Every structure is written in C-alpha cells, then in structure tokens.
Amino acid sequence: MKINSNFLNLKDSYLFATVGRKTTEFKKAHPDKKVIRLSIGDVTRPLAPVVIGAMHRAVDDMSRKETFKGYGPDQYCYGYEALIDSIKGSYARKGIALESAEVFVSDGAKSDLGNILDLFAPENTVLVPDPVYPVYVDTNIMAGRKILYADANLANGFLPMPDFSVDADIIYLCSPNNPTGAAYTKEQLKEWVRYATEKNAVLLYDAAYEYFITDPALARSIYQIEGAKKCAIEFCSYSKTAGFTGVRCGYTVVPQELVREGVSLNKLWARRQSTKFNGVSYITQMGAAAVFTEEGEKEISENLDYYRENAKIIANCLDGLGIFYTGGKNSPYIWMKCPLGMDSWEFFDYLLENANVVGTPGSGFGKNGEGFFRLTAFGTKEDTQEACSRIELLLRK
Amino acid sequence: MKINSNFLNLKDSYLFATVGRKTTEFKKAHPDKKVIRLSIGDVTRPLAPVVIGAMHRAVDDMSRKETFKGYGPDQYCYGYEALIDSIKGSYARKGIALESAEVFVSDGAKSDLGNILDLFAPENTVLVPDPVYPVYVDTNIMAGRKILYADANLANGFLPMPDFSVDADIIYLCSPNNPTGAAYTKEQLKEWVRYATEKNAVLLYDAAYEYFITDPALARSIYQIEGAKKCAIEFCSYSKTAGFTGVRCGYTVVPQELVREGVSLNKLWARRQSTKFNGVSYITQMGAAAVFTEEGEKEISENLDYYRENAKIIANCLDGLGIFYTGGKNSPYIWMKCPLGMDSWEFFDYLLENANVVGTPGSGFGKNGEGFFRLTAFGTKEDTQEACSRIELLLRK
Numbered sequence: 001m002k003i004n005s006n007f008l009n010l011k012d013s014y015l016f017a018t019v020g021r022k023t024t025e026f027k028k029a030h031p032d033k034k035v036i037r038l039s040i041g042d043v044t045r046p047l048a049p050v051v052i053g054a055m056h057r058a059v060d061d062m063s064r065k066e067t068f069k070g071y072g073p074d075q076y077c078y079g080y081e082a083l084i085d086s087i088k089g090s091y092a093r094k095g096i097a098l099e100s101a102e103v104f105v106s107d108g109a110k111s112d113l114g115n116i117l118d119l120f121a122p123e124n125t126v127l128v129p130d131p132v133y134p135v136y137v138d139t140n141i142m143a144g145r146k147i148l149y150a151d152a153n154l155a156n157g158f159l160p161m162p163d164f165s166v167d168a169d170i171i172y173l174c175s176p177n178n179p180t181g182a183a184y185t186k187e188q189l190k191e192w193v194r195y196a197t198e199k200n201a202v203l204l205y206d207a208a209y210e211y212f213i214t215d216p217a218l219a220r221s222i223y224q225i226e227g228a229k230k231c232a233i234e235f236c237s238y239s240k241t242a243g244f245t246g247v248r249c250g251y252t253v254v255p256q257e258l259v260r261e262g263v264s265l266n267k268l269w270a271r272r273q274s275t276k277f278n279g280v281s282y283i284t285q286m287g288a289a290a291v292f293t294e295e296g297e298k299e300i301s302e303n304l305d306y307y308r309e310n311a312k313i314i315a316n317c318l319d320g321l322g323i324f325y326t327g328g329k330n331s332p333y334i335w336m337k338c339p340l341g342m343d344s345w346e347f348f349d350y351l352l353e354n355a356n357v358v359g360t361p362g363s364g365f366g367k368n369g370e371g372f373f374r375l376t377a378f379g380t381k382e383d384t385q386e387a388c389s390r391i392e393l394l395l396r397k
Numbered sequence: 398m399k400i401n402s403n404f405l406n407l408k409d410s411y412l413f414a415t416v417g418r419k420t421t422e423f424k425k426a427h428p429d430k431k432v433i434r435l436s437i438g439d440v441t442r443p444l445a446p447v448v449i450g451a452m453h454r455a456v457d458d459m460s461r462k463e464t465f466k467g468y469g470p471d472q473y474c475y476g477y478e479a480l481i482d483s484i485k486g487s488y489a490r491k492g493i494a495l496e497s498a499e500v501f502v503s504d505g506a507k508s509d510l511g512n513i514l515d516l517f518a519p520e521n522t523v524l525v526p527d528p529v530y531p532v533y534v535d536t537n538i539m540a541g542r543k544i545l546y547a548d549a550n551l552a553n554g555f556l557p558m559p560d561f562s563v564d565a566d567i568i569y570l571c572s573p574n575n576p577t578g579a580a581y582t583k584e585q586l587k588e589w590v591r592y593a594t595e596k597n598a599v600l601l602y603d604a605a606y607e608y609f610i611t612d613p614a615l616a617r618s619i620y621q622i623e624g625a626k627k628c629a630i631e632f633c634s635y636s637k638t639a640g641f642t643g644v645r646c647g648y649t650v651v652p653q654e655l656v657r658e659g660v661s662l663n664k665l666w667a668r669r670q671s672t673k674f675n676g677v678s679y680i681t682q683m684g685a686a687a688v689f690t691e692e693g694e695k696e697i698s699e700n701l702d703y704y705r706e707n708a709k710i711i712a713n714c715l716d717g718l719g720i721f722y723t724g725g726k727n728s729p730y731i732w733m734k735c736p737l738g739m740d741s742w743e744f745f746d747y748l749l750e751n752a753n754v755v756g757t758p759g760s761g762f763g764k765n766g767e768g769f770f771r772l773t774a775f776g777t778k779e780d781t782q783e784a785c786s787r788i789e790l791l792l793r794k
Contacts, residue, residue, distance in 0.1 A: 001566040001598050001657050002518035007665050042467035052460040055680065056453060062643070063449040069643040070439035107504050107645075107675070114673030115512075118539060121399035138672045142515060169398040201398050246459070246466040246679040248504075261400050268404050275535045276511030278504070282643040283452065284678050 006144040013134060015364030022348070023358050030356075036387040037358045038314070038375040041178075043243045045306060048299035051242065051287045058286035069282040077270055078279025079105035079251075083289040087236075087251050090292040096223045102255050102266060104273060105288075107280050109208050109237040109250040114139040115276070116204065116233060116252070119268045120170060127168035129160050131179055131365030131372075133206070136172045145170075153368050158182040158326045158335065162195035171196055173222075174206040176213065179365045179374040180335040181327015186219045193222070196231040202260065203232035208250075211241040211304055213330045229255035233265070240332065242291045242300045249280055249288045307332050310377035310384040317388035321395050332377040335362065339395055347373050355390035403541040410531060412761030419745070420755050427753075433784040434755045435711070435772040438575075440640045442703060445696035448639065448684045455683035466679040474667055475676025476502035476648075480686040484633075484648050487689040493620045499652050499663060501670060502677050502685075506605050506634040506647040511536040512673070513601065513630060513649070516665045517567060524565035526557050528576055528762030528769075530603070533569045542567075550765050555579040555723045555732065559592035568593055570619075571603040573610065576762045576771040577732040578724015583616045590619070593628040599657065600629035605647075608638040608701055610727045626652035630662070637729065639688045639697045646677055646685045704729050707774035707781040714785035718792050729774040732759065736792055744770050752787035 019039055027035055047055075061067040072078030084103045091098050106112045117139055126140045130149040140147055148168060150160035158180040173192060176183040184192075196203045205222040213220050222232045234253045238244035254266045290296045315328030318336055325336040338347035344361035351357050351373075362372030377384070416436055424432055444452075458464040469475030481500045488495050503509045514536055523537045527546040537544055545565060547557035555577040570589060573580040581589075593600045602619040610617050619629045631650040635641035651663045677685075687693045712725030715733055722733040735744035741758035748754050748770075759769030774781070 001596075002520055003658050003660050003662070003665065004516055004518050005658075007516070007668060008660070010668060044462070044465065044467070046462050046465040047459045049460070052456060055456045055459075059449060059452045059456060059680075062444045062452075063446070065441070065443050068441065068443040068640075070441070070640075071642045107677075110675045111673060119401055119404070121401050123399055135672060142669070142672070199398075243465075243467075245468045245675075248675060248678050260398050261402075263400050263405070265400070268400065271404060271407060272539070275532060275539070276508060278507045278642075278645060280504075281645050281678055281681050283456075283680060 004142065006142050009141050010138055013364065015360070019348070019358065019360060022352065026352050026356075033356045035352075035356045035358060036379070036383045038379060038384065038387050039358045039360045040376050040378045042245050042378060043240060044378055044380070045243055045303040047243050047247070047287070048291070048296060048303065050290045050293065050296045050299050054290035055283050055287040058283040062282065072279035072282065072285070074274075076100055077104050077273045077277070079103065080282070080285045080289065083285045086289050086292040091221065091223070094220050094224060096221055098253060099256060101270075102253055104252045104254065104269060105280055105285065106250045106252060106277070107248040108239060109206065109235040109252070110135060112250060112252040113204065113206060113235050115272065116269070117143055118272050118276070119265060120202070124169035125167065127166065127171045129172065129174070129177070130367060131362060131369035132172070133174060133178045134365070149366070151368055152177075152180060152182070154324070154337070159184055159188060161188065162191055164195060164198070167199060169199070169201050171201055171203050172206065173203060174208070175219065176209040176327065176331035176333070178209065179333055179360070179362065179369070181331035181333035182335070183213060183218045183330050185217050186224055189219050189222060189225045193225045193228050193231060197227055200260070201231065202258070202265070203228070205232050205234045207234055208237040209240055209331055210236065211300070212308065212332055215330050218330055223253070223255075229257040231258065233258065238288050238291060241304075242288070242296075243303060244288070247284055247287065249284050306381065307377045310379060310381060313381070313384050313388055314375050314377065317392055320392065323395070334375040334377070336373050336375065338371050338373050343371055344369065344373055351391070351394075355387070355394045357387045357390060401539065403539050406538050407535055410761065412757070416745070416755065416757060419749065423749050423753075430753045432749075432753045432755060433776070433780045435776060435781065435784050436755045436757045437773050437775045439642050439775060440637060441775055441777070442640055442700040444640050444644070444684070445688070445693060445700065447687045447690065447693045447696055451687040452680050452684040455680040459679065469676035469679065469682070471671075473497055474501050474670040474674070476500065477679070477682045477686065480682045483686050483689040488618065488620070491617050491621060493618055495650060496653060498667075499650055501649045501651065501666060502682065503647045503649060503670075503674070504645040504677050505636060506603065506632040506649070507532060509647060509649045510601065510603065510632055512669065513666070514540055515669050515673070516662060517599070521566035522564065524563065524568045526569065526571070526574070527764060528759060528766035529569070530571060530575045531762070546763070548765055549574075549577060549579070551721070551734070556581055556585060558585065558588055561592060561595070564596060566596070566598050568598050568600045569603065570600060571605070572616065573606040573724065573728035573730070575606065576730055576757070576759065576766070578728035578730035579732070580610060580615045580727050582614050583621055586616050586619060586622045590622045590625050590628060594624055597657070598628065599655070599662070600625070602629050602631045604631055605634040606637055606728055607633065608697070609705065609729055612727050615727055620650070620652075626654040628655065630655065635685050635688060638701075639685070639693075640700060641685070644681055644684060646681050703778065704774045707776065707778060710778070710781050710785055711772050711774065714789055718789065720792070731772040731774070733770050733772065735768050735770050740768055741766065741770055748788070748791075752784070752791045754784045754787060
C-alpha cells in the first residue's frame, strides 16, 4: 500500500496557531488589558430572522411522516428547486441567466474548490495569485500539480493581471480577495477571460465575498464578462453573504458551454458530485433558499452593512494616518502596509504590545504578503472603533 | 488543459433510472392498480423527537448574537465535542475505546468513502466485493486504480472470504452489506484483518447499516476484531441509523495506530479534511449528538424495529415459499434468488406485471448479482404486508 506522497510536500501552516498562542500569552501576562481581535475571519452576527423561520419550518417538516424528506432530489445533484431557483434569481439580478442544471448546491465553497480538482489531470499547470487563501495551493500540492504564482504587490494594487508569456491550465482568481480585499473591475477581468480563452485554460473564480461589492464598476460574477461561460467555474458561498460559516452551504456554477477536450465539465462535475457527495441538509437548503428572497436580501443587507461600516471605520483610520491599504471598501478585509518599515510579525508584536490589538501577519498568506498586515471587519462596531482609536494614538506619535 | 480522462472509463448506471421508467410506464398503462415499491433505498420514518428538539434549540442558538456559532471547532476537524463524545459512547457500548482525535464528523459516509481515496497513491490495487454499492468501484475508476473483485455468491452466502494468493492494497468491506444484507461474523472478519495485516493493506470498512444488527455473533464494528486498529478505517452514518438521509451526517474512524510507510493516516486524513472540507452544520451536529443519548437510542430503536419488522415480514414470506435469500435479519435489505430460473430483469418485469410490486434487479450491483433481486424494508408495514401477500399468491401457484 502506497500513500499519496504528495501530502509529504505540504508545509504546516502555523499562522493562526501562532497568532492564537501569542495572543493568549499576552493576555496571561497582562490580565488587566482588554485585547481586541481584528483578526477574526469568521462572522459574528446571527442568522437573519427569515432564515431562522425557514429552518424551524424545515425541522418541523422532518418531524412528520407526511412532510419528512430523505435524500435530496436526484435531478440537480440533490439541490432543491426552491433553492436553485433563488440562486438563479440572484444571478438574474446581476444580469446573468443560468440554467438549473448549471447550479450545484454544496456544503461550502471550500469543499468545492478542493473537490473540483478531481476533474483535471495531475499534469496541468496551476496559476495562483500570491498572497492568497492557502487552500488553492495546498489542494494542488496534494494532487502533485506544478504551481506558478502571479505576484500581487504594491505596484499592481494587489490585483495581478495576466502575463501572456506564461502558460497555465488552471487559474485561480478570488475577488474581492482574501486576504487583500482588492477587487477586480469588469475591465480587468476581461483580460483574464481573454487570457484563459487563449490558453484554453479554466478559470476557477472564487466569488465568496461578492455580496460586499457596492461599486458598479467591480465585477460581482465572472459571468458578467463576455465569454466567461466558455472558460470559468464560479464558487459562491452563503458563509459571508448570510453568516452561514457554521451552517455550511455554497453553490458552484459550471456552465454547459464549458467544454474541454470535447467533454462537458458540467457533466463531469455532476458525475463527481453524484458519486462522491450526497447533498446538503434539507434544513440548510430551506434556510439558504430564504436568503435571496426580497425579505431575505433586505435582512442580510443589514448584517453586510454592519460589517461594511466596520471596514469603513478601519479604512478611515488608515486614511487619517496616511497608511497604504487595499480593501476596506467592497470587502470585509483591510490589507495594510506595515508602518515604520516593520515586517509582518514585527508589526503584529508591536500592535499587540502597544495597542492590545490583534491582526494577521500578511507573510502567512504568501511571500508577497511580507510587510503587510490583515485586519477584518467581522468584530463588533464598538471594538472596531476602540481598536482604531488605539491604532491612531499609537501610530500618530 | 487536460481533463481527468479516467472519468471517461466510468459506465453510466441506468439501474434506478430504468426501474423508475418501467414503474412509471406500468402505472400509466394500469392506473387502477396499486403499485407497491419494495425498491426504496431511502428511509421513510420521521426523525426522532429528541433529535427534532435538539435541532430547534440549535436553530434558536443561531438566531442570537450570544449563542451564534460560526466555523466549527478546529481541534477535531470542525466536529463539536458533544457529538464526538456521544459517538465515543456508542463505540464504548460495543467494547471499543476511541480517542476524540480518531473520530471525524462528516456530511455522510458516501462523501468520506470517496474522499478517503485522496490519501492513497493511484498505483494501489483495490479489492471490491461483487455485488456491491457502486460508489466503491466508480470512485476508484475516477482515480485510475486497478480494481479486483471478490466474488460474493450462493456458495459463500454472499460473504466472500480473503484469498491469500491475491495481492490487494485497499480492501472494501460492507457489513451488513448493500445490496445483499449479508453480515460478517466476528470470526469471519478475523480472517479479513489477518489478510489486510499480511498484505500491509488498508481495510475500508463500511458499517453504515450496523445498527440493524442484533445477533451478538455478528460484528458491529471492525474494531471488535483484534488488530483492526492497525489496518482499518471505519465509515458510519446516521442515515439509516437515525433517518438522516436528508440531514447528512456521518462519522469516520481513523485510528492513531494506523500507519503506512511510516506516516499516520489519521494525520493525513486530518490534513485532507482541514484543507478540502469545512465541517458539518452546527444544527445537524446538535441533532446527531442527541441520537446516541439514552433517550435517543430508545427513540431510534423504535424506527429501527419498525424496519426490522418489515424485513421479517418479507423474510417469512420467502421462507414460506422456500426461496433462498440473504439478509432480512440484521439488515434492512433482502437479497433473494429469482424464482423459476428467471434473470434479474425478467423477474423485475414478472413481479411488476403480476403482483404490481417493484424491487431492484440484482444485476445492477455487479455480475454476481445476475439472477438475484433486492427488496428493502424501508416502506410502510401495511404496504410490505400487502406486497408479500401478493408475492405469495403469485409464486405459490
């Protein structure tokens, strides 16, 4: 028996563990200090009332013989039509028409972003932005694929554009980006679609944060770009959109027009999912189906606005201090340049010790993250305000 | 860009589609006949009240800032301790001690049975019983592995034993079996553990139906066999145990002692899951945690007994007719020899036309299924009784 030895090439990430350990140690040494965490990558606002109501009703359905639901419907890989229709409605409001068979309901974008790789041969070359969400890199290391990096940096505002001299088969884009908060305009994405088309590549477009976008120049879906249905798969999530990080529901769009080597990737993914997956809880699906209703959109907007307001507080603080950052608008993440010439971990220690504020060192997201620092908008408004007052006081000196 | 061409080697299965089409056509042609489906592979009884109560409380938790839950706990790959403890309790009652870090909560055994293959090199040889649940074969075809079959047939009572002259690296066992209902004794499994140990292979033990077992000579877990922790991974599910087919929750045990090529498979699986998975809904986990409580076990027993009673009705009917079958006891499945020398599809048509009863042709589960037929206990008692009366009337002639 041979193990998959590619696993041995994975590097252990101590980023969040080290952040946690240092924070705990500081608190222990300074029990009188109130430490504020602007490092939270998880949502903190409760689920919208319309979602809660739908879930209670779905639980009740499961309690009665007459309304009990077993395996989800076969037709669309276990996705209920009510949910798929509501997702199609959300797309329609962005000007995108989808067929039901193009929408796949899953337990979250992270699962699908990893599992989608089953469809591709190990020999493909992968292009990943740096810095980025570590899952893109690790899942491809597990499969033994060659990985190239597209440098995101100060020069390009952390939005790398395609280099046509580089050949890639699988391209990851995340917009608004985690960790940088930077979001592509529709104009910029046209270039990426042109590149993917020319290289006969497939774009894996992670749109998990698209509901934070309010600027109409920015793309909310890759399918707002002409030709994208022939080269892109899009991954979406209710996690940040509707606070579903603990509920687990996402959706992936694989267009019928997306064909490689004469084979429909839509059909391949349907076969993958019907063989290695068995759908999402009926209760979760009914809750998710309530999100993109008129009432649901109104209620999730209140939560999104709450986080947007936090992002703005942080952005205003950095503006006042004259510190470069990306994100903050159209994104829950703020990616700041470390001041005073510090590297990422130096600034982490400096901020923790002097302002009792915790963030995430950018170097943990890739080599281009060195010298940068991630703050997030997922805390409470009060904490965010207080943290910013402390940061101002510290860095204005 | 190259697709994973192994997908092109998959055969489309028309088994359940054809069963459905033939049934629909018959109903259309005979609107006056009451057709009874003993082909149902899905549960029909509602969730236990204790599960419903736990789920309602969990939904309420998600509605309040103070009790809201985001991402599941990192420590055990997003499994909540209350759930993991209850699973350990269920194992303890079978005489098996597990550590928390050996229990992985998932969205179902089907997902894990497919995803576990990420840990193994494509060059491994796989041994699969025939007939069997088609997922074992299809997931390995997708990965391009060589597949050998262990013949299950009349001669071995559909419980194949190891052939030490055959070399295999990954071995699937499913007990009680789907589709045959046959279940291994502890004595028989000792041989399989001895074989896996000698071959340095890994046993993938699918125990999805173990809660149907009442005979103490039969194994409820592979870990009831000495040495199994050094060679086996066990897959369990709340689907049939507690009616969770539409809720999606399972658990997989990867023992710390299971090491291959000097690498802990427990650590590999933890890395796989933390990279390509993000846990199961808090609501689902709280519902599942109620299953293996004292009250929960009592309530699920009532549903299990209901299905067991149906299985007994079918078994008694076949006993009276002198027809060979496996399962029926310790299993929700009854695997019968087709009477009158008919093949599987001939008997399907004969039974549908003359008794208006639908079953599943055994040939759909592998070559050794030809000439056999699967009936299930997941219908109502009334329908099961009526179907059996009709079968008796038809076959006694």
